[in-house]
Amino acid sequence: MPAKNKNTAREWFNTIFYGALIAIVFRSFLLEPFNIPSGSMIPTLHVGDHIFVEKWAYGYSRYSFPFGSWKLWDGRFWATEPEVGDVVVFRNPANESQDYVKRLIGRAGDKIQMINGRLYINDVQVPRENPRPYVVAMLPKSMRSVGYYKDDMSIKGNKIWIDNQPAEYNYTIEYKPDDFCHMYSGACGVFKGTEYTETLPNGVQHSIIEFSDEAHFDNTEAFVVPENHFFFMGDNRDNSGDCRGVVGFVPRDNVLGQVWFVWYSHNYYAPMLALWSWGNKMRWDRFGMGIN
Numbered sequence: 001m002p003a004k005n006k007n008t009a010r011e012w013f014n015t016i017f018y019g020a021l022i023a024i025v026f027r028s029f030l031l032e033p034f035n036i037p038s039g040s041m042i043p044t045l046h047v048g049d050h051i052f053v054e055k056w057a058y059g060y061s062r063y064s065f066p067f068g069s070w071k072l073w074d075g076r077f078w079a080t081e082p083e084v085g086d087v088v089v090f091r092n093p094a095n096e097s098q099d100y101v102k103r104l105i106g107r108a109g110d111k112i113q114m115i116n117g118r119l120y121i122n123d124v125q126v127p128r129e130n131p132r133p134y135v136v137a138m139l140p141k142s143m144r145s146v147g148y149y150k151d152d153m154s155i156k157g158n159k160i161w162i163d164n165q166p167a168e169y170n171y172t173i174e175y176k177p178d179d180f181c182h183m184y185s186g187a188c189g190v191f192k193g194t195e196y197t198e199t200l201p202n203g204v205q206h207s208i209i210e211f212s213d214e215a216h217f218d219n220t221e222a223f224v225v226p227e228n229h230f231f232f233m234g235d236n237r238d239n240s241g242d243c244r245g246v247v248g249f250v251p252r253d254n255v256l257g258q259v260w261f262v263w264y265s266h267n268y269y270a271p272m273l274a275l276w277s278w279g280n281k282m283r284w285d286r287f288g289m290g291i292n
Contacts, residue, residue: 034050102233109225
């Protein structure tokens with residue numbers, strides 16, 4: 001092979017190798033991007049949000065790095081403890097191919113229980129106040145341009161209007177493929193719930209939504225969090241697979257980091273180059289939004 005071709009090949013190899021190495025180091029030690037595929041953290045996070053996670057926030061375990069499931073070592077280094085109320089990404093102990101994002105509700109020794117839709121921590125009912133309407137709209141993609149109209153409500157693009165005025169309450173809008181809505185008709189529609197402000201024992205306040213106080217996980221056994229484990233729940237209390245169910249207690253090593261902010265958000269998938277879709281696709285008001 002001529003020397004010129006060898007040098008060109010070496011340059012390409014070096015570019016790819018060092019580029020990949022920098023990306024791995026950046027994602028492992030500093031910031032890692034994740035996207036939100038489910039509504040379990042509504043109203044804090046919406047389907048289609050893309051977030052950055054601070055990998056340094058709680059130190060590092062083997063799960064912080066590629067091939068963490070190989071179990072090369074146990075424990076954390078440069079470790080600090082997450083606080084109750086933090087929004088955290090962790091590796092699902094029940095299925096290590098899945099990363100979950102939830103809110104930390106209990107640490108080792110805490111007793112957690114849901115009774116009639118209310119959260120109890122160490123036998124004390126957690127206050128929830130300021131009830132206000134909340135709407136989750138999951139509509140067929142074909143409606144994103146023509147709009148949804150029923151009674152006094154209209155939905156078009158990213159906005160809900162009541163009697164031709166912008167809705168005064170919070171909501172989330174997501175567009176699903178039409179065949180999905182036809183196949184799972186009960187999954188699509190406009191669902192009306194209630195948003196509350198919940199105050200955790202350490203004073204952290206955040207929003208939750210409830211559609212009922214009699215849903216599947218609104219009455220549970222008492223969970224006592226074991227040593228070196230955490231208890232997480234979704235802010236969408238009636239539609240979250242979390243530590244109340246199949247996830248179980250989350251080992252300390254499975255924590256990946258703290259959610260920092262939303263860097264990009266959309267309400268349905270379309271290629272980025274489809275500039276004509278940006279108007280009713282992008283949630284511009286969520287770009288750069290910090291997460292608490």
